[in-house]
Amino acid sequence: MGLSQLIKVAALLASACLTNASLQIVPGATWTSPNTHAHIQAHGAGVIEVDGTYYLIGEDKTNGSNFQHVNCYSSTDLVQWDYVGPLLSLQSSGDLGPNRVVERPKVIYNSKTKKYVLYMHIDSSSYGEAKVGVATGDSVCETYQYHGSWQPLGYQSRDIGLFQDDDGSAYLLTEDRANGLRIDSLTDDYLNVSASVYLFSDMEAPAMLKLNGYYFMFASHLTGWSANDNQYSYATSLSGPWSSWRTFATSGSNTYQSQTNYILPFPGNRTVMYMGDRWIASDLVASTYVWLPLTISGTTVSMQDYTSWAPNVRADSWSTAPSANNYYGVNAALSNGAVVVSCSGCYNNKAAGYIGGPSQGTATFSGITSSLSTLSTVQIVYRNGDSTARYANVTVNGVTQLIEFLPASSPGRSVINANLKAGSNNEIVIKTSDGTYGPDIGTLIVPQQ
Numbered sequence: 532m533g534l535s536q537l538i539k540v541a542a543l544l545a546s547a548c549l550t551n552a553s554l555q556i557v558p559g560a561t562w563t564s565p566n567t568h569a570h571i572q573a574h575g576a577g578v579i580e581v582d583g584t585y586y587l588i589g590e591d592k593t594n595g596s597n598f599q600h601v602n603c604y605s606s607t608d609l610v611q612w613d614y615v616g617p618l619l620s621l622q623s624s625g626d627l628g629p630n631r632v633v634e635r636p637k638v639i640y641n642s643k644t645k646k647y648v649l650y651m652h653i654d655s656s657s658y659g660e661a662k663v664g665v666a667t668g669d670s671v672c673e674t675y676q677y678h679g680s681w682q683p684l685g686y687q688s689r690d691i692g693l694f695q696d697d698d699g700s701a702y703l704l705t706e707d708r709a710n711g712l713r714i715d716s717l718t719d720d721y722l723n724v725s726a727s728v729y730l731f732s733d734m735e736a737p738a739m740l741k742l743n744g745y746y747f748m749f750a751s752h753l754t755g756w757s758a759n760d761n762q763y764s765y766a767t768s769l770s771g772p773w774s775s776w777r778t779f780a781t782s783g784s785n786t787y788q789s790q791t792n793y794i795l796p797f798p799g800n801r802t803v804m805y806m807g808d809r810w811i812a813s814d815l816v817a818s819t820y821v822w823l824p825l826t827i828s829g830t831t832v833s834m835q836d837y838t839s840w841a842p843n844v845r846a847d848s849w850s851t852a853p854s855a856n857n858y859y860g861v862n863a864a865l866s867n868g869a870v871v872v873s874c875s876g877c878y879n880n881k882a883a884g885y886i887g888g889p890s891q892g893t894a895t896f897s898g899i900t901s902s903l904s905t906l907s908t909v910q911i912v913y914r915n916g917d918s919t920a921r922y923a924n925v926t927v928n929g930v931t932q933l934i935e936f937l938p939a940s941s942p943g944r945s946v947i948n949a950n951l952k953a954g955s956n957n958e959i960v961i962k963t964s965d966g967t968y969g970p971d972i973g974t975l976i977v978p979q980q
């Protein structure tokens with residue numbers, strides 16, 4: 532082997548260390564942010580990448596549909612999302628005041644004005660105003676200045692998206708209920724709409740991708756918070772002609788129970804990620820995220836469902852989930868009042884219950900194996916029959932994280948990203964110490980790669 536080959540091998544090994552196939556996206560699960568200790572609140576979100584860091588900007592639904600914040604989280608791997616702060620927050624009156632609707636925030640950067648430009652749907656609680664609002668920021672993930680709302684070109688505007696073309700021109704994608712889904716060009720400063728470029732028939736939840744010279748518009752049908760089979764259309768020019776709409780997920784799956792919110796290409800455009808919301812209309816704060824890799828071949832787009840998968844955004848690739856071992860709550864060491872309880876849909880219809888509570892019931896899973904010492908996504912299959920979230924402290928090899936468990940009357944999943952050690956003596960302890968009860972624990976799914 533020559534020196535240059537050795538260097539290549541070393542580089543490959545180095546990138547293999549950076550890539551972590553044990554870190555996974557688990558669509559539809561509770562995703563706890565490590566610094567809020569709560570389920571990520573970035574619904575109807577968009578993503579913007581700045582210097583290798585990804586910012587997830589979405590709606591905080593902790594007060595249902597009433598505007599609370601436009602939140603910003605950051606990540607370098609698309610799996611672990613730290614809360615950075617709000618871009619906009621509830622004000623005492625006006626567009627951002629009490630009982631207001633602020634939805635589907637999207638940010639793009641204007642290199643001429645050096646401003647980050649945020650668009651969002653602005654409405655009254657009855658959705659009677661149908662306007663778009665705009666705000667600007669000097670940096671991507673700090674407080675933005677709100678500039679106001681209007682009906683673009685005098686038309687209703689409900690669900691929105693933004694698209695920035697290669698030449699720096701940008702477009703507002705806007706649902707005009709009376710007429711259809713519009714592509715409107717933005718002014719050079721991106722602060723207003725200049726012209727209507729194309730009008731589709733009735734669709735909403737728009738998101739656009741440009742790939743290999745084609746524009747792809749993704750959108751959903753109009754079924755409110757309920758999911759439907761979302762579709763895509765493609766064109767070589769934004770003004771059309773656009774192809775007929777085609778389904779990309781399995782027909783009848785309702786896009787795996789989700790609605791498009793954003794389409795994110797990885798840096799080299801080989802991997803493209805679909806981002807959707809799985810809305811829980813009766814409890815919006817508990818809505819989850821369905822993110823899945825798209826397969827795009829020419830103008831054909833398809834998407835399979837995965838319980839989990841591993842993105843590698845730096846390498847512009849992804850892989851299916853690594854093999855995993857299951858560890859069952861019924862086989863854990865239960866102490867301090869934790870006992871086996873019935874759990875419909877769990878392994879053997881049983882789970883470890885009475886976790887926490889006054890006696891601090893504890894489930895200890897010992898002898899957990901991993902073939903590598905690596906940061907890993909462990910899935911916790913649980914039940915929480917309450918109408919509000921439960922929490923538990925999950926300690927992996929001595930390091931504790933407070934994890935949220937959304938209401939789940941049939942088994943749900945929550946994830947923890949934690950360091951496993953190579954070998955068979957990893958230990959995971961689940962308990963609470965604040966007197967509340969944690970969820971019933973059915974299974975821990977631990978990657979083995």
Ligand SMILES: *[C@@H]1O[C@H](CO)[C@@H](O)[C@H](O)[C@H]1NC(C)=O
Nearest residue numbers: 594597598599628629630631
């Ligand atoms: C929830 O929303 C209502 C209406 O916007 C507002 O009056 C109330 O203060 C909000 N609650 C919190 C905790 O912010």
Ligand SMILES: *[C@@H]1O[C@H](CO)[C@@H](O)[C@H](O)[C@H]1NC(C)=O
Nearest residue numbers: 678679680681722723724725
């Ligand atoms: C946008 O432009 C229209 C005219 O094209 C104008 O009436 C409107 O006030 C502008 N809106 C804002 C927010 O500047």
Ligand SMILES: *[C@@H]1O[C@H](CO)[C@@H](O)[C@H](O)[C@H]1NC(C)=O
Nearest residue numbers: 697741742743744798799800
């Ligand atoms: C990915 O596609 C976009 C849209 O055409 C383009 O702006 C960008 O340069 C492409 N990136 C690479 C690495 O080819």
Ligand SMILES: *[C@@H]1O[C@H](CO)[C@@H](O)[C@H](O)[C@H]1NC(C)=O
Nearest residue numbers: 922923924933962963964965
């Ligand atoms: C988790 O642990 C922290 C630190 O000991 C404690 O303050 C908190 O109350 C615990 N939360 C639960 C739900 O047990």
